[in-house]
Amino acid sequence: QVQLQQSGPGLVKPSQTLSLTCAISGDSVSSNSAAWSWIRQSPSRGLEWLGRTSYRSKWYNDYAVSVKSRITINPDTSKNQFSLQLNSVTPEDTAVYYCARYLSAVKTFDIWGQGTMVTVSS
Amino acid sequence: DIQMTQSPSSLSASVGDRVTITCRASQSISSYLNWYQQKPGKAPKLLIYTASSLQSGVPSRFSGSGSGTDFTLTISSLQPEDFAAYFCQQSYSAPLFTFGQGTKLEIK
Numbered sequence: 001q002v003q004l005q006q007s008g009p010g011l012v013k014p015s016q017t018l019s020l021t022c023a024i025s026g027d028s029v030s031s032n033s034a035a036w037s038w039i040r041q042s043p044s045r046g047l048e049w050l051g052r053t054s055y056r057s058k059w060y061n062d063y064a065v066s067v068k069s070r071i072t073i074n075p076d077t078s079k080n081q082f083s084l085q086l087n088s089v090t091p092e093d094t095a096v097y098y099c100a101r102y103l104s105a106v107k108t109f110d111i112w113g114q115g116t117m118v119t120v121s122s
Numbered sequence: 123d124i125q126m127t128q129s130p131s132s133l134s135a136s137v138g139d140r141v142t143i144t145c146r147a148s149q150s151i152s153s154y155l156n157w158y159q160q161k162p163g164k165a166p167k168l169l170i171y172t173a174s175s176l177q178s179g180v181p182s183r184f185s186g187s188g189s190g191t192d193f194t195l196t197i198s199s200l201q202p203e204d205f206a207a208y209f210c211q212q213s214y215s216a217p218l219f220t221f222g223q224g225t226k227l228e229i230k
Contacts, residue, residue, distance in 0.1 A: 037219075046221060047224075048221075049220070064218070107172065109156070110168050110177070112165035
């Protein structure tokens with residue numbers, strides 16, 4: 001049974017870096033049949049895909065245009081997890097952040113983390 | 123980006139009703155359309171993938187149909203646990219995934 005467990009702070013100051021981690025159990029971050037994404041949800045933006053990391057003989061990262069200049073997603077094979085870093089945050093980055101597994105064969109997000117409410121405020 | 127538009131935005135219905143939610147894509151997405159259910163304070167849960175395939179463990183009262191630009195999610199007989207928000211999501215333009223704005227299903 002695949003599970004994703006998120007961790008990280010719920011409050012970040014403006015201009016600082018938002019950092020979250022998603023620990024994977026029951027699958028591997030190096031899986032050739034999955035990709036590992038971050039998605040956020042806010043009342044103003046709805047559900048917004050932010051980016052993903054995947055392994056296909058080598059590591060690939062893809063990012064949404066809206067955050068491409070500020071985002072980094074890194075896999076950690078030693079801990080079987082992946083992380084999100086979002087730089088230079090503003091109050092508009094306040095949202096619930098989710099990690100999710102994307103299964104390439106059926107092109108769907110089938111497993112989600114529990115979500116982390118992140119507030120950007122001084 | 124491919125825009126996904128759901129209708130209605132909210133819907134009131136009673137237990138036992140048949141309910142249909144619509145999702146329209148701004149361009150053809152073949153059958154690369156997924157449906158999720160979300161309850162307050164919880165993560166979205168996958169119901170239907172590739173337009174009409176029922177995710178394992180999801181009750182058979184949920185069904186999906188459509189291709190191209192127009193898709194529907196149908197709940198054949200509403201149960202109390204079905205009152206939630208529903209979202210569509212396209213994977214045609216992967217990795218540029220986009221979601222609908224959601225439909226909130228409330229008890230009449």
